[in-house]
Amino acid sequence: MLRFTLPDGSCKELPAPVNVAAIAAAIGTGLARAAVAGRVNGELVDLETRLDADAAIEIITPATPDGLEIVRHSTSHLMAHAVKELFPGAQVTIGPAVADGFYYDFDYERPFTPEDLVAIEARMEEIANRDLPVTRHLMERQEAMDWFMARGERYKAEIIAEIPGGQPISLYRQGEFMDLCRGPHVPSTGRLKAFKLMRVAGAYWRGDSRNKMLQRIYGTAFPDKKGLSAHLTLLEEAAKRDHRKLGKELDLFSIQDDAGGGLVLWHPMGARMRQTIEEQWRQAHRAAGYEFLFTPHMANLDLWRTSGHLDFYRESMFNPMTVDEQSYQIRPMNCPFHILVYRSQIRSHRDLPLRWAELGTVYRYEMSGVLHGLFRVRGFTQDDAHIFCRESQIESEIAAILDLTLQTLRTFGFDRFEINLSTRPEKAVGSDAIWEKATLALRNAILHHGLEYREDAGGGAFYGPKIDVKITDAIGRKWQCSTIQLDFNLPERFDIGYIGEDGVRHRPIMIHRALMGSLERFFGILIEHYAGHFPLWLAPVQAVVLTITEAHNDWATEVGQKLRAAGLRVETDLRNHKVSYKIREHAMRKIPWLLIVGEREQAEGAVSPRDRHGKDLGLMHVDEILHRLLQENANRT
Template sequence: MPKVTFKNGAVLDVPSGQTVAQALALAGVPVGSDLLAANVNGQPTDLSAVLTADSVIDPLHFNSVEGREVYRHSSTHLMAQAVKELFPNAQLTIGPALEDSFYYDFAFDRPFTPEDLEKIEARALEIAKRKLPISRREFSKQEAIDFFQSRGEHYKVELIKGFPDHEPISAYTQGDFVDLCRGPHLPSTGHIGAFKLLTTAGAYWRGDERNPMLQRIYGTSFPTKTELDAHMARLEEIKRRDHRKVGKELDLISVQDEIGPGLVLWHPKGAAIRLLIENFWREQHLKDGYELVYSPHVARLDLWKTSGHVDYYRENMFASMKLEGSEYQLKPMNCPYHIMIYKSHLRSYRDLPIRYGELGTVYRYERTGVLHGLLRVRGFTQDDAHLFCRPDQIETEVSRVLDFTFFILRTFGFNEFEVFLSTRPKESVGADEHWTLATSALEAALKGREIAFHLDPGGGAFYGPKIDIKIKDALGRSWQCSTIQIDFNNPERFELRYIGEDGKPHQPIMIHRALMGSIERFFGILIEHYGGAFPVWLAPVQAIVMSITDQQREFVGTVVAEMKAAGLRVEADLRNEKIGLKIREAEKAKIPFMFVVGDREVQSRSLSVRGRSGANLGTMTIAGALDLLRAEANRSTQQHSPTS
């Protein structure tokens, strides 16, 4: 008789042959439509699974990550069944759950139309109302091949042929629909409450552009229509804030076919913001003990052979070029240059740590299908730094970097973080003692700063463990930006040394570190975080002074000149247009402040002040308006300095 332990601490002896659902019912857990599956000994499991041994059971609902994955994975099957009922010739391929949505790829002879999506969605909702039980069945490998071959599902057969020979293969059935899947799934289609199809796209089979093009359908699902409606409203807000749309509207950036995909043009206003970001970055790095360096955009291919990039990263590098009998390579990383700067002198233990920082532009060959505005590009500038230190300095240096990272991110308006400690992967290099030392130092630095973190077993780089920091934007989305990586591999490859206190040569530890990730991607995130309404210190135009008639031109010019002389970014609008139009256009351009000047303001040498949200802030003297701008411009950067 299996002994079952529940999350609340209860322990029950359950009769043999009982299912997970029956065990939960015996423990008094309501087995209703909100119970989706269960974690059994840490593994998500169907409620219909039979218990055969002692187990620890934790019920899964929609409010858990695992519960949502089960819910949306079953939603992909619901959509796939609807497609097969409406378009029997469509072949099934794969259909995973995503963070807040799902998709399924179909082999079909044409793209699905909006009218098709309406029909598929309606049919899926009808299947949900049928409340079809969802059941698991298992095959041997040959049985699975024969079964799916008989149904004409050739892509499923291809997948099965790649599975191990002696492991059982599972499939899930709901009515007449059967799909290859490891599960788990909901008890029935009736558990799916609100269901919505979103869009279509093309996708290559197995992500390889040499393979056939498939038709992908995206959708989402929630237990209730209220939750679905809230999610759809959020998607509309995401669409409204899309950095590609806002970047074009505010004339910040562009990506043009004549230049090439994934290559960004920074327009004057976008470049103004970039300059502010970069100047702040440089100023803070110098304050925090970094030395700034510059490196060329190309190097001999041999450098990238020594670093290992040719072996491990070749598919993401542009083709090399021949010059004067040597092969040269556009740089995909800045690391080897900083290593060579370190190596240019004999170093003592007293010299360490050495911290090199660079806003270095790199080039990576990303496939056209994954390019996405500023978020995925081929040429970008990393806010890169490499620290060279002794083994006994790792924890202190990592602690400094953590403080510095949170200071930088908070200055730009990000205050919610998720932190991950990633440990040694299966494919890795380096001695066990190095990995243990580095991982312990990273963990000690996090605990020393009382930073909550998640463990990511096996998620480290092949050359060392790392800390990754995700930021949350105004819409609650997570973005991976900052990373701190320990590296023993490159110091060994490049034979780096320092002379220790014992007079003997020793190998330094190298720490790779990025705070924003890349200027392009970080700018894209900033645009969406603020919806283009940047804080005053980052706004390319902080205020606009506008005349009501031509009679105020001279006074407007005086005000603008005085504000520019004070270091503020102010423009004049002297057009012969109605003041209402000027105000609307300034609000649309998301300029923080509007100073309106009429005859009365000229006479009193004052300004009528409006905020970009439409608020009337009253009348101020020129000095008062200057103080307002200065105070707002300084507000965002008045954060605590990073700990020394």
């Protein structure tokens, strides 16, 4: 008898030999039907895996993240199978499950067309319906290489050559199709019921642009049709929120060839929003004890030589320009300037910490193919700041920065965070002692906030450990905006110091941090997060007063003036059009409040407010709506 411990702590005893599927069956028929794989002593295995010792076991169903990944991985094999049937000349390479589905890279004589995708998907359906068993086979290294080489699958042979010795080489067979794979996989192709091929794209073998470009087919798969259609709906929803589309519709910004790719033009409505964002930022920083700097957009190339950017950041920098026979560099970062300000006088330990912030516009060279709306640009403004402090102040400064970060993100409607702490990489500057001390300070600051975090060991930059904060938007997508980065390098390179209590010169610690990251990108995220329906405090136009006929123009004008005088962004629409026409137009502009003015309103010194959901609040005195709007504006809801 073998004894299997289930996740809930209970046990099942079964006579050997037994496989994972049999254990699932012993637990329940429903579970057995849903099972796609098992986890035995922490390791994922196929259902057919035979067990001949006691073990901790878990049955994996597609409802779990692991199960879903297996379904997707198996679907990628299904796709490769279909491709090999339709295009026998195609070589298979790799085909993993990824965040939203899966892909498989092929080497084929020509690119796949959208029509090919339709055919491949149809063939996948057919193979799934054949319900072929998916079975695992172990092979000797040489045998496996010969097997693939005999079939012209050179990529697979290359992969096998790289598998470390001692590791078993496993292949999975479904019908005529056999693929090198670690597994595990679903037990049969019939288990794959809901998938869709999304697009073809070029992708380099091993992601290296020196290698051959392969044809990558992306697809997605779910345990059932319902999951698939929910996912497709989400994609549609994301498309509706696309900031490039909304940016045009709401006339917020543009990016035009005449100026250049990746260079953003902020239109009046977008600029209003940016000013609101910046004003909020300034006020929060003032309250948190920051000073503000303004520094130039370019500098003598020597500055970038001293900072080291010329060595390790060159690829992202624009070429220098020549001024009076000297080379000048448009800035990719703000930090060297802040250091120059620091260095402009002798600093005492009593001066520290110094917290200096700047909305600094920087220019970075990005390859043309990666430019993407506001998300990936060549000129952008960082909400940058540098804190110079003593070692002993690291922890409290980091804690304060975290505070300000979360407070800022919450203000903009984000309240789900994911925090990442990245520690010392192999190659690094600074002593082990300072790394250890600093990393501990960062960890403590996070714990002090009672925040959960993940540690990325070795993921830090060579010049210091860092904390990244990711936010989750309204449709569940994650974005990294904030970053808090310690720097042991620049203070050294610029040889900055402060005089300590002991009268001796010490090296300060430098902290770089950005909360929103790039204002352009953050703005894009805000647009998508709110789908253009901005909260009142951010909306470029907060209310429009609109008339029924021109007999009400005077009153409407007066209302507009009164609201504007109170600091609200209010327009009046006196045009000779039907109300329904005007309402439609402003509703499409996603204006939060429409204030309708007609005979009755005029007579009573009132307006009839209509909220963004189309709800008519009825007659309301102008002072009352003013109060209400101011309230809403102040609450930032």
